[in-house]
Amino acid sequence: MEESITCEVCHGPGLTQAVVRDVCKGCHGQPLGETEPEPSAIMQSTPLEFERSVAKRDGQTCPDCHMPKQGGMSFHGSKSSRVAPESYKGVVRVENIERRSSQIVVTVKNNVTGHWLPTGAATNVIFLEVVGYDAKGQVAYQNEHRFEKSVFSFRKMPMAVTGDTRLKDNEKREVTFDVPMSVVRISATLTIKPRLLSGEAVEFVIDHRDTAIGLAG
Structure with a gap:
């Protein structure tokens, strides 16, 4: 352990904005150069995402969400998707499904204000799975x-990073799908499929919405 990183740094009153930048970044980010790139440009960008987030502008710190107080002491209580994928439950929501002519628009919202989702390792992926049914209930x-x-x-x-389609902090995004005119009902499901530390690959449902949309006019 580095001499400057004591138990109190992460678990006691020494938890300050400077600690968030210098200590949290040590495990949850990667070294940066003299200039800070866009979060989409580096492999693991959670601290950089926070520095530019709604939560940071509102005066919050990483520990406000991830190190809640218990018995007067802070502890690292937020689990990652590789340990407990259920921690994603409700943080991303399918807010709306609507038909626009021959297209279906699914609105998805990241309710986390401190960083993008998914965050952390680039292997973390959130899937929006859309299934359309006809009047007979057939896919x-x-x-x-x-x-x-x-x-x-x-x-x-x-x-190297080649692309980034993640949801920014507090972002609401419309995702468009071209569907057959015969589709009258849409089922939209958000899932995360992490590979756990045990090596087991799992699938966890974050949110689901089922909406009747009627035949296209």
Whole structure:
């Protein structure tokens, strides 16, 4: 353990904005150069996302959500998707589904104000899975949209970020799907499919909405 990082730094009154930047970033971010890039430009960007977030502007710190007080002491109580994927429950919501001519628009909202979602490792992906049903209840359409940070890997080693479709803090986004005219009902499901520390691959439903949309006019 570094001499400057004592128990009190993370668990006691020494938890300040400076500690959030210097200590939390040590595990949850990556070293930056003299200038701070966009979060989409680096592999693990959670601290940088926070520095530019709604929560930061409102005077909050990472520990306000991730290190709640218990018995007068702070502890790291927020679990990651690789340990407890249920921690994502409700933080991203399917807010609305509507038909616009031959298209279906699904509105998704990131309710977290401190960082983008998913955050952390680039392997974290949130899936928006859309299924359309016809008047007979038969599946007439299936598709998905991925909220993720895409990376280029060489010999299984991540080398560079090639794209970023994640939800920014407090962002509401419309995702559009071209569906057959025969679709009268849409089922939209948000899931996260992390590979747990045990190596087990799981699927956890974050949110779900089922909406009748009627035949296209």
